[in-house]
Amino acid sequence: MTIDNLDARLIALLHAEPRLGVLECSRRLGVARGTVQARLDRLTDRGVITGFGPDVSPAALGYDVTAFVSMEIRQVAGHDPVADRLARIPEVLEVHTITGDSDLLCRVVARTNADLQRVIDRIVEVQGVLRTNSIIALDTPVPYRVLPLVADVPRRPGR
Amino acid sequence: MTIDNLDARLIALLHAEPRLGVLECSRRLGVARGTVQARLDRLTDRGVITGFGPDVSPAALGYDVTAFVSMEIRQVAGHDPVADRLARIPEVLEVHTITGDSDLLCRVVARTNADLQRVIDRIVEVQGVLRTNSIIALDTPVPYRVLPLVADVPRRPGR
């Protein structure tokens, strides 16, 4: 779906100060409370806004190491049981099926490099996993963000 | 830092119903309001909770294609200007410096495969980028999550 300028400003505002109430948002944006309420409902209904955190930092919990593990798996038709088993490992934060030499790419975290070994061991022992390849993220100069995408809204006035 | 069972339950509760107030949380968890307030403050102060969304879905905005682009760059000492320039591309959602053959790994989204070409072109023309390699995420059987990590809290009672 497309969003207009007001939606974008609303998302940006909530992003900056998430615990803001509807009323305060309406004041900041210079529109009526009902409008903010309606926009918020619409954005949520249409799936643009999927939720409101809380956003948890793995690093703050002691998971300082992030790695990307790609793997080849024994291919099966239909739904993939390997992903299900990977999902049972808490340190696996994300799994994608991908193009290229490997079949799956997942993001994992661990407390230390030694702990990463333990996590990778758990991955390797998942049935159907044939080979893995790990890449450690040393630093994250641009942490995950969506705001620029939202701000990049086509120039429809939107009040 | 370490969190206890109550913290974990609080995070899980807020994750499930994010717009819940402090008072309602305290009722659901069976503790006093002040406690929830204190826990929340503490978790936020210590950086475990970094914010409260809103979580925006790129897919809902029409960005249906996700890809991981790894690249080699012309190495420079100190702070990396390539990452800064990549950060100016809205479709670049995340940038990591990594171990292995490549230097940077970034997550990008695009509206279509053709649009992905446009985004990659923008990346390639960034000064200092020597070579890129793109992997498309076909499907995401496990979307980004942190809850299992939180739930995996050591068995300290925590009421």
Place this chain on the structure above:
DNA sequence: TGTATGAGTGCACAACCTGCCTAGCGATTC
């Protein structure tokens, strides 16, 4: 031209929640 329709405004109401404070209790630490 006439008329739905959708979106926004402004206002009102009761119920509820928040921020803040106080006081007491039990466990832990020194």
Place this chain on the structure above:
DNA sequence: GAATCGCTAGGCAGGTTGTGCACTCATACA
């Protein structure tokens, strides 16, 4: 023993929410 910490329980004023309603305006379309 004394201090400290985390939790419970309660009170208070003021702000906010959810909801409903009447009105306006612009767009779309027979």
